[in-house]
Amino acid sequence: xxxxxxxxxxxxxxxxxxxxxxxxxxxxxxxxxxxxxxxxxxxxxxxxxxxxxxxxxxxxxxxxxxxxxxxxxxxxxxxxxxxxxxxxxxxxxxxxxxxxxxxxxxxxxxxxxxxxxxxxxxxxxxxxxxxxxxxxxxxxxxxxxxxxxxxxxxxxxxxxxxxxxxxxxxxxxxxxxxxxxxxxxxxxxxxxxxxxxxxxxxxxxxxxxxxxxxxxxxxxxxxxxxxxxxxxxxxxxxxxxxxxxxxxxxxxxxxxxxxxxxxxxxxxxxxxxxxxxxxxxxxxxxxxxxxxxxxxxxxxxxxxxx
Amino acid sequence: xxxxxxxxxxxxxxxxxxxxxxxxxxxxxxxxxxxxxxxxxxxxxxxxxxxxxxxxxxxxxxxxxxxxxxxxxxxxxxxxxxxxxxxxxxxxxxxxxxxxxxxxxxxxxxxxxxxxxxxxxxxxxxxxxxxxxxxxxxxxxxxxxxxxxxxxxxxxxxxxxxxxxxxxxxxxxxxxxxxxxxxxxxxxxxxxxxxxxxxxxxxxxxxxxxxxxxxxxxxxxxxxxxxxxxxxxxxxxxx
Numbered sequence: 392x393x394x395x396x397x398x399x400x401x402x403x404x405x406x407x408x409x410x411x412x413x414x415x416x417x418x419x420x421x422x423x424x425x426x427x428x429x430x431x432x433x434x435x436x437x438x439x440x441x442x443x444x445x446x447x448x449x450x451x452x453x454x455x456x457x458x459x460x461x462x463x464x465x466x467x468x469x470x471x472x473x474x475x476x477x478x479x480x481x482x483x484x485x486x487x488x489x490x491x492x493x494x495x496x497x498x499x500x501x502x503x504x505x506x507x508x509x510x511x512x513x514x515x516x517x518x519x520x521x522x523x524x525x526x527x528x529x530x531x532x533x534x535x536x537x538x539x540x541x542x543x544x545x546x547x548x549x550x551x552x553x554x555x556x557x558x559x560x561x562x563x564x565x566x567x568x569x570x571x572x573x574x575x576x577x578x579x580x581x582x583x584x585x586x587x588x589x590x591x592x593x594x595x596x597x598x599x600x601x602x603x604x605x606x607x608x609x610x611x612x613x614x615x616x617x618x619x620x621x622x623x624x625x626x627x628x629x630x631x632x633x634x635x636x637x638x639x640x641x642x643x644x645x646x647x648x649x650x651x652x653x654x655x656x657x658x659x660x661x662x663x664x665x666x667x668x669x670x671x672x673x674x675x676x677x678x679x680x681x682x683x684x685x686x687x688x689x690x691x692x693x694x695x696x697x
Numbered sequence: 698x699x700x701x702x703x704x705x706x707x708x709x710x711x712x713x714x715x716x717x718x719x720x721x722x723x724x725x726x727x728x729x730x731x732x733x734x735x736x737x738x739x740x741x742x743x744x745x746x747x748x749x750x751x752x753x754x755x756x757x758x759x760x761x762x763x764x765x766x767x768x769x770x771x772x773x774x775x776x777x778x779x780x781x782x783x784x785x786x787x788x789x790x791x792x793x794x795x796x797x798x799x800x801x802x803x804x805x806x807x808x809x810x811x812x813x814x815x816x817x818x819x820x821x822x823x824x825x826x827x828x829x830x831x832x833x834x835x836x837x838x839x840x841x842x843x844x845x846x847x848x849x850x851x852x853x854x855x856x857x858x859x860x861x862x863x864x865x866x867x868x869x870x871x872x873x874x875x876x877x878x879x880x881x882x883x884x885x886x887x888x889x890x891x892x893x894x895x896x897x898x899x900x901x902x903x904x905x906x907x908x909x910x911x912x913x914x915x916x917x918x919x920x921x922x923x924x925x926x927x928x929x930x931x932x933x934x935x936x
Contacts, residue, residue, distance in 0.1 A: 406719075419754035419756045419758060420747065420749070420751050420759060421754075422782055423747050423748070423751055423782055423783065423784055423786045424786050425788070428747055439714075453744065453747060507776075507778075509781055510774075510778055513774075513777070549785075551781065551782065551785055590785065590788055591788065657748045
């Protein structure tokens with residue numbers, strides 16, 4: 392990615408202060424990623440005006456990473472990608488800002504309370520019940536389909552990047568995201584040669600082969616995740632896609648028992664190692680999960696899952 | 698800091714020391730909930746500080762309900778979650794690396810000590826000091842598995858290397874020890890910055906003091922009088 396003109400004179404970054412930008416009091420560290428950290432913070436300004444829920448999430452770069460000259464631009468790119476999306480199942484970003492004293496860039500976003508899908512999978516080693524699976528799958532596929540429609544690629548779809556908040560699922564962390572070619576011109580892009588910018592067992596084989604991020608690569612990761620939710624295990628025994636391709640694991644792929652049969656052709660197509668054979672998009676996966684369940688199964692679902 | 702409703706009194710402190718640029722340790726003190734911890738982050742730059750803070754902040758937010766077994770399950774689940782996050786973060790360049798951890802969890806008089814790495818838990822009971830945790834370090838492994846004498850093992854160039862920590866392996870394995878606390882018992886949780894610089898008699902003499910705050914004062918006064926090359930953290934808990 393290119394440097395911003397101002398970055399040459401950017402001072403070295405200090406520690407994140409306890410009170411950021413004179414307004415956000417840091418309460419606790421909620422999560423860490425490859426480059427950034429997310430804190431729970433209290434917005435003292437909103438609190439002063441009697442806001443009953445003045446807490447939010449605040450994302451910033453880890454201190455060592457913040458010293459890269461172009462790091463703020465990367466954080467801003469994540470903010471720009473996230474705030475382009477308006478969907479009930481995508482985390483909402485509020486504002487991008489700089490803490491003047493420390494020079495640290497940050498952005499605020501809605502605070503989500505609830506387990507990640509990784510934690511949910513820990514609790515459901517056999518996979519999710521059909522009704523629960525359907526709801527989560529539609530939320531996830533809907534969120535990814537919306538992002539793609541808006542020209543945003545996620546780049547790191549995995550169980551830990553979806554949270555089951557009190558009012559429904561949210562897709563989070565567009566830190567490894569990119570705009571689709573032609574969308575958001577001028578936005579800096581993450582240089583994937585500098586960072587190992589994916590999670591191996593959800594990365595599409597073409598990404599591991601050096602191809603740029605694409606909607607098809609997001610679809611592969613989404614399909615791995617959906618399969619894992621249905622089966623309680625990764626489709627290719629947590630191998631990366633290149634290893635799975637070498638071992639021809641696709642041949643032995645079978646429908647997870649918890650997956651409605653009418654969804655299987657779509658999911659199997661989305662799991663194709665060859666991107667040319669992955670002839671389905673996120674909207675197609677959403678349509679498959681949204682399709683009415685055939686009569687007999689629907690009656691059974693009603694009986695067993697209320 | 699003490700809570701009157703709880704049978705437990707405790708005090709905690711964490712210091713950068715004289716050499717390190719930043720403090721990568723984190724401590725937790727929740728006497729009302731019966732939960733205390735010391736985490737010693739490791740890894741380049743700020744990674745270690747983030748790792749130890751992630752663990753301790755997660756434990757700070759736990760609601761902790763039910764008896765000891767349920768509470769222990771909640772603590773373990775919280776730590777697995779932190780471990781998973783740290784392991785995932787480490788797959789990307791520049792991510793944080795990991796942290797040692799020692800936790801003390803109490804429900805009534807039942808106490809569980811949980812640990813990974815070389816942060817330690819000691820018990821001072823009736824004038825004697827017991828080390829409840831066993832380090833997950835190369836030094837300890839050389840003694841246990843290859844039969845080296847402690848002096849020989851300590852001379853190994855990587856003696857202090859850890860064989861276990863939070864945020865290193867996909868599946869976190871914690872050692873644990875459960876015991877019944879007696880009135881007058883004192884527990885010490887500390888990072889290696891403290892126990893490498895104070896010999897057991899000094900630890901015992903500090904723990905013998907009548908208040909947890911006094912014990913902490915004494916431990917830090919003595920440790921900071923030495924070279925204090927590493928971060929130093931300790932929690933003293935008494936029943």
